[in-house]
Each structure stands twice: as structure tokens, then as C-alpha cells.
Amino acid sequence: MIRPHRRHPLWLAYMLHRLSGLALALFLPAHFWVLSLALTDPDQLDQFLIFADNPLVKFAEFGLVFLLAVHFFGGLRLLALEFLPWSQRQKSLAAGAIAGALLISGTFLLRAV
Amino acid sequence: MRYTGFRKRANRCAVSGNDKTMEVSVWRGSGGQGAYEIFQVPAQDNQTVLDVVSYIQQEIDPSLTYRYACRVGMCGSCAMMVNGQPRWTCRTHVKKVLTAGRLTVAPLRNLPVIRDLAADMDPFFEKWVKAGGVHKPGRSRDDAIQQVSPEDPGRVEANKAIECINCAVCYAACDTVAGSPDYLGPAALQRAWTLYNDVKVTDRAAVLASVTGPEGCTNCHSQGSCTRFCPNELDPLGSVAGLKRALARSFFGGKG
Numbered sequence: 001m002i003r004p005h006r007r008h009p010l011w012l013a014y015m016l017h018r019l020s021g022l023a024l025a026l027f028l029p030a031h032f033w034v035l036s037l038a039l040t041d042p043d044q045l046d047q048f049l050i051f052a053d054n055p056l057v058k059f060a061e062f063g064l065v066f067l068l069a070v071h072f073f074g075g076l077r078l079l080a081l082e083f084l085p086w087s088q089r090q091k092s093l094a095a096g097a098i099a100g101a102l103l104i105s106g107t108f109l110l111r112a113v
Numbered sequence: 114m115r116y117t118g119f120r121k122r123a124n125r126c127a128v129s130g131n132d133k134t135m136e137v138s139v140w141r142g143s144g145g146q147g148a149y150e151i152f153q154v155p156a157q158d159n160q161t162v163l164d165v166v167s168y169i170q171q172e173i174d175p176s177l178t179y180r181y182a183c184r185v186g187m188c189g190s191c192a193m194m195v196n197g198q199p200r201w202t203c204r205t206h207v208k209k210v211l212t213a214g215r216l217t218v219a220p221l222r223n224l225p226v227i228r229d230l231a232a233d234m235d236p237f238f239e240k241w242v243k244a245g246g247v248h249k250p251g252r253s254r255d256d257a258i259q260q261v262s263p264e265d266p267g268r269v270e271a272n273k274a275i276e277c278i279n280c281a282v283c284y285a286a287c288d289t290v291a292g293s294p295d296y297l298g299p300a301a302l303q304r305a306w307t308l309y310n311d312v313k314v315t316d317r318a319a320v321l322a323s324v325t326g327p328e329g330c331t332n333c334h335s336q337g338s339c340t341r342f343c344p345n346e347l348d349p350l351g352s353v354a355g356l357k358r359a360l361a362r363s364f365f366g367g368k369g
Contacts, residue, residue: 005198005222010335011337
């Protein structure tokens, strides 16, 4: 239950940024360890790659991409908030432009896959 | 005079046969101790949260402690937590916040409680002073009056925040204040940003220095609750961002 004084988009953006950051911080050491297996223990890496073909792992990768995207854009949002003294209107227009560009390019991306 | 007038008005309402009531939970206690007490208050077509609190004090329990002065959103003394959100109670209509006939009123968050609904504002004002909130003039009375153009970019930026009424709503909304009690808070930092942009302030580096450090502007987590709840629709979040920008610029050797 979110306390009443926190029920607004900026606070949710803050929390999403923190949680995605924490989750990525947990993921990255494991990620680097798996990569290091290529040098230290190739057989174990192969076993892991077979395990990674599991549909459930594929689905978890979707979550990972989501976390990365959320954290990346959350960081850009903070940089814009603090270093670009834009007016509210300019910020809305910029956000709209980015959202529109993502929508259009994302549609083409899906057709290409 | 005002007191009797208020009583008369409340009585007239009682006589008019309006039997609709609402359930109001009011925080009672002092210091860290206390609990909510429930009052049944007659519902009117038009009433503010401050009207409700005043009704309880004047008609039900005279010992209820709260603070107000102007009743028109000028003085900034009646801010309280209404249903868990900080609000200026004199300009918050009950209709806007009433949920299922219930209302919860508590003292402002992040401040010590003197008694009931009256929060101790001292820490809030001490931080205001700590952030360099006092104007230090660069000229004496012997100098000519400084001409300030309303179109000057610094003046335009400074003007954005001068309507602050020191109600501490932003301070109560801020989770960073809750987490680090030494943090200066949105209102004091916004004041510093106003002074930083004021052309009459000659020592801008001193203003910046007073908001640098562990209790300063870099502590802000940009949660934006200050801007979201400011009753005068000011933008403390934008002001703190401005200070961060100025600090970054001075760190990289730019003009302070």
C-alpha cells in the first residue's frame, strides 16, 4: 500500500528507478560470472547456455530488458530534470517526441524481427 | 468578534435541520505520544477542513489545539495532514477530500508535535535561516537604488518562488526530510535559489556554499512531492534542480 503523500507519478518514477537499479546491481555480478566461465570452465558455460534456452529463462530476459530500459530512461529523465531548465510545456513536448519516436521505430523493429 | 460570529453560524446550521454528519478522525496528543479521536461533525454544502477543525474546537472539545490566522491562504499557518496528504486546510474544501463520509486530520509530518494538530515549526524556520534565507544587501543606503528590470532572466527566475508562504507543506511531503533530518528541505532550498538569482545579492558563491554539503541540495532525490503538493503551485523541485545545476557548473570551474 503506497502512502497517500507518495501517490503521484514522480514518486513512482523515483521508486521504479531505484528498484530497477537494485535489481540490475544484483544481476550484473551473476552476468559477469557467467561470462567468465568462457575462460575458466567452458563446459559449465555450455550447460548454462542449454539451461538458458528454457522458455522460463527467455521470459525472465524480457524482464531484464524491461529493467534496463526503465533504468536507462529513468537516468535520462533525471539528467533532463536537473540539467535542462526547460519549461513544463517543453518537457511535455520532448517526452511526447521520444514516446512517438519509440512507437514508430518500435513498430518497424517488430516487422523486421 | 470572529469567535462569536463563527459560533452563530454553526448554531444556525444546527437549527436548519441538516442532520447529515461526517466522521472526522483527529490526532490528539503531544510529543511522540497520541492517538486518533473520532468526532461526528455536521456536513455542510460548503465547508473547508479548517471549518471542520474549528467546529470541533468550538462546539465539541475546546481543548483541541490547532493553528490558523488568516483563513484565506495567505499566512501559511494552518497546514495539516489531511487523509495522509499535506494541505493548507483553510483552502481545502471538504468535498474534495471526503472519502466515504470520513476525514482524517493530523499534524504536519516531519515536524515535532506541540499538541494535537499544532506542529512545532522551529526546525523548519531554523533551516530557512541556515540556507542563507536572510537577504544580505550588496549596497548601503548611500548608494543609488539599484535598477532591476522585470525582464532580467535572473529576476524572472527569482520571481517564480517569491509567493512562498512558509506553510511547510513541501517540507511535510518530502521523504528525504523524513530520512535525513538535517536536510534543509524544499522551502529553504527554494529560498536559496531565489537569492542566488537575485541581482541585488552580490555574493552568489556564499549562497551556493550554504546549500552545499551533506544537508544541502545534492541530497534531493527528485521525488517531486514538494512540487506536487505546494498549495501555491510553486516548483521547489525545479529550484533545487537549479541549485544542483549551479553547483555542478561551479565545480567544473564555471561562474558560481
